[in-house]
Amino acid sequence: MSAFSIQDAAQTFARVDFVMVQPSHPGNVGAAARAIKTMGFERLHLVAPRFTDVTRHSEAIALASGAVDVLENAQIHGTLSDALGTSTLAFALTARPRDLGPSVCDIRQAADASLEHLQSHIHARIAIVVGTERSGLTNQDIALCQRICHIPANPHYSSLNVAQALQLAAWEMRYALASSQGLTLLPSTDKSAVAAGSEPASNEKIQALLTHWEEAMIAVEFLNPAHPKKLMPRTRHLFMRSGLTNDEVDMLRGVCTAMIRNSRQKGTK
């Protein structure tokens, strides 16, 4: 059983991404860059920002303070789905919990779960996702995340802005990851020997599975595209929650292929 070395620690921090969906104010992106850098993180992603080139906005530069490098290296994506392509465990950060959707945890529980996930799977990547300043994440955004993560603020005044919310989430992530250093927390199994098939599937793979699943449901006439009801949202919820491995995704896609082929054989007879 080996302890984390300093190098491992830096590598572990580099496996956490912070994603801002449709930020409207460059200043908030600057403040977010500063917030995550103070906690030792540096990977910032912007999904469809409502401005061009954030580094040209003086307010963003001013609020980023010494974290302009994080701002300059921020990656821009067209959709949240693209931004989460390599993520294996994404948390939708919300002020308020929702009735539907993935299971809810608070940011400390999210940080503990992230540490465990990163230690258990060598290719695992964490994403912390925040929504627009005004309205937060849409249900569609949330459906792309495995978990909902809630900041239990004052119920009478829970007015945290996105940078403050990211500050708290990054702090909890830092505390969990840093606390684990020097402790013999890595499990004794040799992770390099774990077959790739047992690794958690990326978000991209799960989205592709869901698309394939929908086709198969239509093929076997379980899903009527004219009246889809809530079949696909419910299936999405189930698949996202289950921590599917690469092997399991492949197996389920094999099932889809068989369903579609089987229904076509019927049609050609």
Place this chain on the structure above:
Amino acid sequence: MSAFSIQDAAQTFARVDFVMVQPSHPGNVGAAARAIKTMGFERLHLVAPRFTDVTRHSEAIALASGAVDVLENAQIHGTLSDALGTSTLAFALTARPRDLGPSVCDIRQAADASLEHLQSHIHARIAIVVGTERSGLTNQDIALCQRICHIPANPHYSSLNVAQALQLAAWEMRYALASSQGLTLLPSTDKSAVAAGSEPASNEKIQALLTHWEEAMIAVEFLNPAHPKKLMPRTRHLFMRSGLTNDEVDMLRGVCTAMIRNSRQKGTK
């Protein structure tokens, strides 16, 4: 030690004071007011602020957002010694630990120690003290506090401003105080109102689903009974792990029924 009641909870939060020593920017005081109010606190103290009447500064009002009441009720003191008059345990919040002075803890340890202190002594009061924006607390200020409290930020970039530092400290205090009171930080769902469909499925139901799934896999010719490989053990592992609800079992059995019916229609044509 008796459990806190809901009323005790509000009283306990009122026993925590936040003290800013010689703040120079009204905006930072506004942001600090917002930060502590989001975490359920309201007692803000200013020691020798470098401006008169903070509520007359538009930047303070803007950054306080909905926490102007905290700003208006902030108490002004001539010296830190005055501000700490009724405090029984004061933490000097610093970015970097010092070699000299009171013993050092991090803000989580400070929050845990505060909780214990408040529970042990009915008249105890906690103070969290931050220094000026530029230079932090003087050694003289620190000497007036029982403990030094450190925020273990990124050693290469520990640039937290006073409002961010207070946000993190207030969050840790909230988490410790609220957790101790059996107050669920996560919103309580009324368990009696949970629909039966959302309840976890019994083992019996999952076994029946697996039997049905196997029939469907054979029907769509994904599973060859003569060479079953490990398909069913792997599916069992997945379904058992996923915490299926009754509704989800019903949905998946609907899929099985559709697959089987679909394959039979083929056979009869």
